[in-house]
Amino acid sequence: MVVIDQVARPEETSVDAGERIVDATLRCIARWGLAKTTLDDVAREARCSRATVYRAFPGGKDSLVCSVVAVEVERLAAGLRRTLAEHAGDLEDLLVAGIVHTARWLTAHDALRFMLAHEPELILPRVAFHQMNQVLEVACAIVGPALAPHVGADGAGRAAEWVARLVFSYTLSPSDAVDVCDEDSVRVLVRDFVLPGLTHRATATR
């Protein structure tokens, strides 16, 4: 989680306030969960007034939570895009780096970990069955463009979705055989299972 300046600056823009409130919310969730977190808690944690919280998030807790999700998805996406850009030259490196980056981010996310362990009823309905299709679509939008030069524009969406499935499976149900946060372990997974399928598909469609 991002460490932020705890002291409010008088000339602070509302963007700063919003981000500080989002980070404060994440710390509250990591500590005692989403259900018990109130806007008062968030204001105290962010060292601002309740009025400031309401001004930034007029919809109250629901709209705050929506913003937290949006901000976190964008943070993950930004980090992931940087990682993918650094490994753009080689498909194997690209896949390994992208999977490891995302898996580490997800498993190190304190608020997410708390909710999965203690408030699964609040988080799982957003990531199961039909809802998961939307999560996969977001993953495709982020990862697809990086894969397109290697697997073609047509195959990029499905390829991105494939690796997203792997990341979610191995992070939500850890495996004895594959450590999805470990680069060497993921490289074996990618070489043995993913690359043959991508090259196979590319030759099949040609």
Next chain:
Amino acid sequence: MQDQRERILEATYACVARYGLGKTKVEDVVREAKLSRATIYRYFPGGKDQLMSEVIAWEMTRFFVRLADAVAGAPDFSHLLEEGLVFAHRAIEEHDVLQKVLETEPERLLPQLTVATHSILRAVSAFLEPRLAAEADRLRPGMTPARAAEYLARMILSFIGQQGRWDLTDREQVRQLVRTELLAGVTRDTL
């Protein structure tokens, strides 16, 4: 007796179909099963909470038994995967009770399904492994039935949950999916 336990679970399932997981009461199960309250509690001393978690596990087991039946006649391993994906996808979509609960009270169902994921993965993997071992001469060099089974179990569960960009009612797409994302790294002669 096993019969009575089964009868109670069947009755519980009927009640869940009618009232949902949250609103079903032990009294409803008593009435539906035509058994005494004492009998219900003898088999399920945890009462309603136990009935709900056991009925979920019971229906999940039934689902995977139906799935195993559906693939029993497949001529080889890749057809087994194709049949399995097509059947499982349709069975989930047409599972009225599941769809209703997912729509109205996912928060009661999904935590239990997620806890069960680990044992489901193991069960699907254990189902696949001997079948992969039987076609061991077709595996790629270095690939073992155990590794392949775990990978395939994860992919299958993922696709049972959501088809994403694939249309699992389309046989041709399913064949392509199995040949690429599932088996290209596992077997040598997938074409």
